[in-house]
Amino acid sequence: MDKHSAPGPQEPNAMIGPGHSFNSVTDKISSIVLREGAPRGWWIGFGIGFVLTNMMLVSLIYLFARGTGIWGVNIPVGWGFAIINFVWWIGIGHAGTLISAILLLLRQEWRTSINRFAEAMTLFAVACAGIFPVIHTGRPWLAYWLFPYPNTMGLWPNFRSPLIWDVFAVSTYASVSLLFWYVGLIPDMATLRDRTVKIIPKRIYGVLSLGWRGSVRHWHRYETAYLLLAGLSTPLVVSVHTIVSFDFAVSITPGWHATIFPPYFVAGAVFAGFAMVLTIAIPLRRVYELQDFVTAQHLDYMARVMLATGLIVGYGYLTEAFMAWYSANPYETFMMSNRMTGPYAPVYWLLITCNILSIQALWFEKVRATPIGLFIVAMFVNVGMWLERFIIVATSLHRDFLPSSWAMYAGTVWDWSLFIGTLGFFVSLLFLFIRFLPMISIFEMKTMVPEAEVREDLL
Amino acid sequence: MSENSNEQPIYGLLAEFSSAGELVTATRAARKAGFTKIDAYSPLPLEELFEALGLHKSRLPLIVLIGGIVGACAGYGLAYWTSVIDYPINVGGRPFHSWPAFIPITFETTVLFAAFSAVLGMLALNGLPQLYHPVFNVSRFAVASKDRFFLLIEAVDPEFDYDKTWSFLTKLEPRVISDVEH
Numbered sequence: 001m002d003k004h005s006a007p008g009p010q011e012p013n014a015m016i017g018p019g020h021s022f023n024s025v026t027d028k029i030s031s032i033v034l035r036e037g038a039p040r041g042w043w044i045g046f047g048i049g050f051v052l053t054n055m056m057l058v059s060l061i062y063l064f065a066r067g068t069g070i071w072g073v074n075i076p077v078g079w080g081f082a083i084i085n086f087v088w089w090i091g092i093g094h095a096g097t098l099i100s101a102i103l104l105l106l107r108q109e110w111r112t113s114i115n116r117f118a119e120a121m122t123l124f125a126v127a128c129a130g131i132f133p134v135i136h137t138g139r140p141w142l143a144y145w146l147f148p149y150p151n152t153m154g155l156w157p158n159f160r161s162p163l164i165w166d167v168f169a170v171s172t173y174a175s176v177s178l179l180f181w182y183v184g185l186i187p188d189m190a191t192l193r194d195r196t197v198k199i200i201p202k203r204i205y206g207v208l209s210l211g212w213r214g215s216v217r218h219w220h221r222y223e224t225a226y227l228l229l230a231g232l233s234t235p236l237v238v239s240v241h242t243i244v245s246f247d248f249a250v251s252i253t254p255g256w257h258a259t260i261f262p263p264y265f266v267a268g269a270v271f272a273g274f275a276m277v278l279t280i281a282i283p284l285r286r287v288y289e290l291q292d293f294v295t296a297q298h299l300d301y302m303a304r305v306m307l308a309t310g311l312i313v314g315y316g317y318l319t320e321a322f323m324a325w326y327s328a329n330p331y332e333t334f335m336m337s338n339r340m341t342g343p344y345a346p347v348y349w350l351l352i353t354c355n356i357l358s359i360q361a362l363w364f365e366k367v368r369a370t371p372i373g374l375f376i377v378a379m380f381v382n383v384g385m386w387l388e389r390f391i392i393v394a395t396s397l398h399r400d401f402l403p404s405s406w407a408m409y410a411g412t413v414w415d416w417s418l419f420i421g422t423l424g425f426f427v428s429l430l431f432l433f434i435r436f437l438p439m440i441s442i443f444e445m446k447t448m449v450p451e452a453e454v455r456e457d458l459l
Numbered sequence: 460m461s462e463n464s465n466e467q468p469i470y471g472l473l474a475e476f477s478s479a480g481e482l483v484t485a486t487r488a489a490r491k492a493g494f495t496k497i498d499a500y501s502p503l504p505l506e507e508l509f510e511a512l513g514l515h516k517s518r519l520p521l522i523v524l525i526g527g528i529v530g531a532c533a534g535y536g537l538a539y540w541t542s543v544i545d546y547p548i549n550v551g552g553r554p555f556h557s558w559p560a561f562i563p564i565t566f567e568t569t570v571l572f573a574a575f576s577a578v579l580g581m582l583a584l585n586g587l588p589q590l591y592h593p594v595f596n597v598s599r600f601a602v603a604s605k606d607r608f609f610l611l612i613e614a615v616d617p618e619f620d621y622d623k624t625w626s627f628l629t630k631l632e633p634r635v636i637s638d639v640e641h
């Protein structure tokens with residue numbers, strides 16, 4: 001099937017390269033999993049991820065031994081890297097659900113070849129995000145106190161608190177994303193079971209596919225379940241970052257107490273998520289020669305979504321500045337002028353450069369058609385969205401209502417090692433996923449090839 | 460394979476086709492000939508096949524609706540019972556039953572219960588997980604998950620007669636017809 005994998009001239013709007021059939025799609029995608037050994041690039045990528053994962057584990061053990069004093073958090077800035085990283089990671093996850101659920105309901109066919117690894121990205125990003133609030137509690141071994149369970153202390157969580165809403169939102173989001181991903185994998189794992197000749201992988205894929213045999217009666221209910229899950233995930237994904245923004249917006253801190261926060265956070269999440277999807281997709285399609293499945297058209301559409309959501313985020317920044325002036329509230333006005341001209345001003349203007357200026361390049365078709373150019377813009381956005389959360393957390397807190405308690409905030413070496421460690425954890429999980437599960441949905445790709453048209457003249 | 464209490468010597472007959480269109484034609488012909496215990500196998504979901512088999516309504520949406528309603532009641536009930544009855548906290552004289560604050564959690568539990576109902580309901584109605592099924596005894600069936608389409612007529616069908624069914628299937632011009640052992 002190698003003759004199909006070379007990037008050839010593509011028709012405009014092509015969602016799959018020419019000349020593909022059920023057979024070639026199955027072979028191409030399943031051979032990535034079933035081949036002997038892994039390419040060198042895989043070992044290098046996984047190796048880097050593995051080393052950094054160990055750095056994360058060391059940082060966690062040292063944290064458990066010494067407590068949160070090893071971090072840069074202080075009073076007034078009690079929310080440091082932990083909340084910044086949490087919001088950054090959970091935001092990245094949102095693109096996966098958007099691609100798999102919202103674009104499915106909108107019948108956007110281009111989602112088909114990117115939904116599987118975007119969903120995997122969601123799960124792994126949520127796994128990284130989940131670490132931070134738990135360890136920020138200071139006594140992570142008591143994290144189960146966050147859940148409502150009958151206890152001898154006679155206590156219940158406060159259901160009026162956004163922090164407890166967050167527990168429910170994030171745990172529901174993680175569970176539903178896992179279900180969605182697993183349901184999508186069932187028919188593909190049956191394909192792997194039927195294609196592999198080795199006994200142990202055959203057994204494992206066989207059990208994981210739950211004995212799926214492709215019965216049309218099963219497919220009928222399967223399609224219904226998949227659509228219903230998409231319908232349920234769509235409001236869910238909007239609710240999750242809305243509730244994350246409530247962590248800020250419900251408090252009465254200047255710069256946080258704003259009604260723009262929920263829509264602006266949701267747009268920012270999709271923006272960051274698409275940047276991460278592009279960051280992953282561009283090298284992957286090259287290393288595994290998947291240009292026929294993740295075509296130039298896919299990259300172009302993802303760039304457009306990134307541009308659109310980026311402009312909404314820019315509107316959010318403008319609204320924040322406008323409201324600080326229009327509200328005539330001295331604390332709001334001070335917070336905004338301190339953010340733009342105070343000690344953190346270079347970070348703020350760097351964030352504007354990354355999130356607003358850099359994406360203007362995406363107006364040009366030439367940039368959207370150049371994978372390397374897109375990759376660079378996506379990296380700018382990845383950094384910019386992290387800086388945005390840093391600015392939101394640090395500038396609202398470090399100069400609070402009482403000037404005598406003002407202080408500066410910066411991450412320590414342990415803050416950074418933990419954050420970079422979670423990046424490695426994310427990368428390791430992603431590489432393991434690519435090695436052991438089909439990174440593109442095989443059965444959904446089959447619906448894109450010409451053979452899937454049932455010809456009426458045969459009926 | 461193990462002997463079954465079933466009096467039929469085989470489970471059924473399995474015909475292999477190369478295209479979805481041929482399977483649609485064959486499925487319609489089999490239903491027209493009066494067979495009822497039939498199933499079709501396809502590597503991808505196709506609307507035409509659902510129609511050919513006469514599949515329309517599913518009970519799944521109702522199961523999901525019930526799951527969602529149970530989830531909503533559970534979430535709201537939990538927040539209400541803990542905040543109003545079991546552990547009321549007076550915050551500046553505000554009402555214990557502060558319902559708007561209970562909505563986010565009610566929403567999340569609704570989605571959670573509905574999503575689990577959708578997946579578990581789908582698996583239960585499909586009879587999955589079921590790791591063994593007689594069709595797996597046909598070695599050619601391994602391509603059903605790749606690019607081939609199959610029609611199964613079960614031996615328990617009242618219209619089933621080995622020779623007649625075999626000649627009926629032959630007329631549909633399949634690639635291969637196989638006996639499916641128990």
